[in-house]
Amino acid sequence: MNKRLFSILFTLFLAGVLSVSCSNKDKTSQPTGIDSKYAGTCIGGGDLTGQTIVINADGSAKNQTEGVDVDMPASSITKNSDTSYTANYTLNPSTGVTVKGTMNIEFTTDTSANVTGKNIITSSDGSSTQNINGTLTKQ
Numbered sequence: 371m372n373k374r375l376f377s378i379l380f381t382l383f384l385a386g387v388l389s390v391s392c393s394n395k396d397k398t399s400q401p402t403g404i405d406s407k408y409a410g411t412c413i414g415g416g417d418l419t420g421q422t423i424v425i426n427a428d429g430s431a432k433n434q435t436e437g438v439d440v441d442m443p444a445s446s447i448t449k450n451s452d453t454s455y456t457a458n459y460t461l462n463p464s465t466g467v468t469v470k471g472t473m474n475i476e477f478t479t480d481t482s483a484n485v486t487g488k489n490i491i492t493s494s495d496g497s498s499t500q501n502i503n504g505t506l507t508k509q
Contacts, residue, residue: 403429403444404455407480408508416504418485423506431457453477467493473502481508 406427414421421435429444440461447457455475462468473487487502 401449403447403449404431404475405429405449405452408477408483410508412483412506412508414485414504414506416485417502418504418506433459467491471502475506482506 404425406429409425409427412423412425414423421433421438423431423433423435425431429447431442431447433440433442438461440459442457442459446459447455449455453476457473457475458471459473460468460470469489469491471487471489473485475483475485477483483506485502485504485506489500489502491498491500
């Protein structure tokens with residue numbers, strides 16, 4: 371009887387330990403979206419001169435420059451650190467042309483950021499790469 375009781379208790383203990391220590395939660399996922407403290411309308415400088423990018427409180431961003439109009443949902447923006455983010459986007463500025471881009475945004479203060487990245491522009495004629503090196507300043 372003691373041996374059987376010990377066996378049952380050991381099985382319950384083992385099942386309890388395994389159920390606590392084994393989790394299906396993805397521990398490699400990173401937070402997404404830009405922190406709300408950076409929310410606001412930003413004006414571009416450098417390669418982004420003339421562009422207006424709005425960072426929303428929900429972590430998403432949108433390039434509202436006339437003729438560009440790019441939505442970047444929070445799910446397409448990876449938070450690398452408290453001040454560093456990577457945004458991926460796609461736009462179709464005209465028929466037959468696709469632009470896939472990546473912007474690395476590094477906030478130097480709550481109101482300014484350095485931006486680097488690149489756009490890969492694809493058309494029926496082939497593809498080309500456009501490097502981005504600019505700034506954002508919150509208005």
